[in-house]
Amino acid sequence: MMCEPTTSHNKPKLLLHVCCAPCSPHVVDLLQKEYCVKAYFYDPNIHPEEEYYFRLEEMKRFCREIQLDIIAANYDPDRWFEIMAGHESDPEKGERCGLCFRMRLEKAAQFAEDNGFSSFATVLSVSPHKDAGVINEIGKELGEKYHVDFHEADFKKKNGFKISVEKSKEFGLKRQDYCGCVYSRR
Ligand code: SF4
Numbered sequence: 001m002m003c004e005p006t007t008s009h010n011k012p013k014l015l016l017h018v019c020c021a022p023c024s025p026h027v028v029d030l031l032q033k034e035y036c037v038k039a040y041f042y043d044p045n046i047h048p049e050e051e052y053y054f055r056l057e058e059m060k061r062f063c064r065e066i067q068l069d070i071i072a073a074n075y076d077p078d079r080w081f082e083i084m085a086g087h088e089s090d091p092e093k094g095e096r097c098g099l100c101f102r103m104r105l106e107k108a109a110q111f112a113e114d115n116g117f118s119s120f121a122t123v124l125s126v127s128p129h130k131d132a133g134v135i136n137e138i139g140k141e142l143g144e145k146y147h148v149d150f151h152e153a154d155f156k157k158k159n160g161f162k163i164s165v166e167k168s169k170e171f172g173l174k175r176q177d178y179c180g181c182v183y184s185r186r
Contacts, residue, residue: 013116014036022165024062025168065171096181102138105120118148119148
């Protein structure tokens with residue numbers, strides 16, 4: 001649901017970092033009960049470039065279907081590779097993933113502060129491969145730094161991942177078989 005103009009409703013504005021369309025429908029449904037949600041796509045981890053644009057276009061298609069506003073940030077994979085240097089061989093859920101979460105969430109937190117959002121969140125914890133404890137710690141720290149509340153959650157809980165898979169099928173959203181970066185693809 002679109003939330004503009006903000007004067008027409010009383011819900012607080014939340015910026016939702018999204019990584020891909022199939023991870024989003026369930027989280028959006030949950031958050032829209034409490035917030036006026038806008039999606040924010042910042043995912044320079046995605047490799048290769050064609051895959052990045054595929055995921056972005058799928059996300060935009062989903063947003064059009066449910067009339068959700070989306071902001072796409074720049075694609076800066078060079079910066080992502082710089083930050084991940086030395087962590088190429090880390091396993092999934094290791095230190096590299098923490099750096100990757102931080103990079104994406106920091107950009108979202110900055111954007112939220114600069115554009116009058118009171119809160120921000122991410123869909124990332126809906127994945128069974130992602131540690132909600134790590135995501136929430138990073139989110140809280142960045143929320144304090146940028147003066148926006150981080151909505152802590154573990155969206156995979158209460159059957160969240162299963163519901164997310166069912167909902168993404170309803171929308172015909174293709175779920176990829178790797179997280180996003182070149183190392184997870186290997
Ligand atoms: S596996 Fe996923 S979360 Fe971890 S570094 Fe790669 S893209 Fe980022």
